[in-house]
Amino acid sequence: MFTNLSRDPQVFIHWDWKSIQPYADDLAQRPITPQSVVSWVMDWSDLNRLVSEIFARLWVATTLNTADQEAKTRFNTFLDELFTPSLVANQLLKQKLLASGLQPPGLEIPLRNMRVEAEIYKEENLPLLNEEKKLANEYDELISAQTVEWEGKEVTIAQLLPVYHETDRVKREKAWRLEMERKLADRQKLNALWSKLLEVRRRIATQAGFSDYRSYRWKELLRFEYTPEDCLEFHQAIRQVAVPAARRIYEKRRSRLGLARLRPWDLQVDPLGREPLRPFKDIGELVEKASVIFNKVDPQLGDYFDIMRNEKLLDLENRKDKSPGAYCADYDMIMRPFIFENAVGLHTDVSTLVHEGGHAFHIFEEAHLPYYHQIPVGMEFAEVASTAMELLAAPYLLANEGGFYTERDAARALIEYLEEAVLFWPYMAVVDAFQHWAYTNQEAASDPQQCDEQWAWHWQQYMIGVDWSDLDDMMVTGWQRKQHIFESAFYYIEYGMASLGAFQVWANAMKDQAAAVAAYRRALALGGTATLTKLYATAGARFAFDVRTLSEVIEMIEEKIEALERV
Numbered sequence: 001m002f003t004n005l006s007r008d009p010q011v012f013i014h015w016d017w018k019s020i021q022p023y024a025d026d027l028a029q030r031p032i033t034p035q036s037v038v039s040w041v042m043d044w045s046d047l048n049r050l051v052s053e054i055f056a057r058l059w060v061a062t063t064l065n066t067a068d069q070e071a072k073t074r075f076n077t078f079l080d081e082l083f084t085p086s087l088v089a090n091q092l093l094k095q096k097l098l099a100s101g102l103q104p105p106g107l108e109i110p111l112r113n114m115r116v117e118a119e120i121y122k123e124e125n126l127p128l129l130n131e132e133k134k135l136a137n138e139y140d141e142l143i144s145a146q147t148v149e150w151e152g153k154e155v156t157i158a159q160l161l162p163v164y165h166e167t168d169r170v171k172r173e174k175a176w177r178l179e180m181e182r183k184l185a186d187r188q189k190l191n192a193l194w195s196k197l198l199e200v201r202r203r204i205a206t207q208a209g210f211s212d213y214r215s216y217r218w219k220e221l222l223r224f225e226y227t228p229e230d231c232l233e234f235h236q237a238i239r240q241v242a243v244p245a246a247r248r249i250y251e252k253r254r255s256r257l258g259l260a261r262l263r264p265w266d267l268q269v270d271p272l273g274r275e276p277l278r279p280f281k282d283i284g285e286l287v288e289k290a291s292v293i294f295n296k297v298d299p300q301l302g303d304y305f306d307i308m309r310n311e312k313l314l315d316l317e318n319r320k321d322k323s324p325g326a327y328c329a330d331y332d333m334i335m336r337p338f339i340f341e342n343a344v345g346l347h348t349d350v351s352t353l354v355h356e357g358g359h360a361f362h363i364f365e366e367a368h369l370p371y372y373h374q375i376p377v378g379m380e381f382a383e384v385a386s387t388a389m390e391l392l393a394a395p396y397l398l399a400n401e402g403g404f405y406t407e408r409d410a411a412r413a414l415i416e417y418l419e420e421a422v423l424f425w426p427y428m429a430v431v432d433a434f435q436h437w438a439y440t441n442q443e444a445a446s447d448p449q450q451c452d453e454q455w456a457w458h459w460q461q462y463m464i465g466v467d468w469s470d471l472d473d474m475m476v477t478g479w480q481r482k483q484h485i486f487e488s489a490f491y492y493i494e495y496g497m498a499s500l501g502a503f504q505v506w507a508n509a510m511k512d513q514a515a516a517v518a519a520y521r522r523a524l525a526l527g528g529t530a531t532l533t534k535l536y537a538t539a540g541a542r543f544a545f546d547v548r549t550l551s552e553v554i555e556m557i558e559e560k561i562e563a564l565e566r567v
């Protein structure tokens, strides 16, 4: 056993490959027998935890202060000098375990995943996989370089977003058109980039022995429990059930705004012209109230959050030189999560903290699992942990429960959340359906004009309720504006599945909150040791995307919205 392997982050954060290699070599040399397999996997697991935690900590440091050159250098040095050799060593160790044919209890699912990873692994694909990453980076660079001149200043597209919440419609339209025109200026470049990506992906699939990229990607994404046909069934269910519901939401918005036609620049502004919610004055208040809320959801979850607070595992306030966005990182050796966000005092800061809190609780609940390889959970369920937490916490957002809002403001926040969830499904279906077409019709998909036509066709099927007339060029190029299509093929439907799962957890909670939370926690505690079907079932949900499951959920959401409108 690796009794001398450091478990102290203060110590191992300074390790280099020289400090780690002896452990990897030891594992490479040590025979795996039925008697030794458990201790071998335990040691391998600890080594993985250690490298993973160094990775996480050094990366986190770069996001806390993007101006910290030293942090950047440390992270890059780590990638080149420690992480890359550790990946190579790890691949050999993985093969060694698979070759032993031995399977310690609790590793069935992780080994299933490793076997598929080994099956699709082709050394001659490594340069192509790198090429794919570079092309994805090119997409990022193109997009992040997009700026426009707004009110005499050069601003990024993200900086335009607040304008869409303003009540001045002329101003909103002006900003929207400016943004779109800027994006259309890159149309040819993005077409060219897409063609290159398609070709690289086609070659990766062919070299790995697959007839098309979709079947390759299915394995790469470890999709064992649903087929492409299941996704198409999900699209159909969405068309049948979510599209009409989305249309009702758009119609309500149109009429409240008093408009003849709802246009793409009318989708963010508050339909009743209210000021944005301002739930808290400072980070202290955000953390204090979040703690009360989590404690009400479940005292154990509240304890977890308080541990994070005491151990300084939260960095929530927006400040200069902090990376944008939010995340929950895992420190796998000490089995603690770390939450990062950029709170400025808005409702999204509360919901983001609650969402990331769900991810964080997953880490705590998994801490009892002996092996590192039992920790990763498919996104189809990982996002249930976070999304369901947003819903489980909803009753305690009220000030008289210790939360942030009057009854009316809490209702408003929840209505917005529920409407967004319904509107997401049709859009998700367009993004997914487009990709099913593209990767099973590669030749046609390498022609940008056919891509535009396909996107437009799907858009018209699913996105009913918003008037895009006279905006053809903007509408047909929507696929170019979806980062996932370029950077992470097919990865998107997971969010739609998880949302459906989370709402089923919520349906249970409305009947019996305590029982629903208990089931939720039991499912989280399974980590990555169970199938998706079992994870969902344990949480009290069906892993299904048929008309019945979706209509039950949509019906519940619409009833809830109606009740909340009366508050």
Ligand SMILES: [Zn+2]
Residues within 6 Å of the ligand: 355, 359, 383, 386
């Ligand atoms: Zn999440």
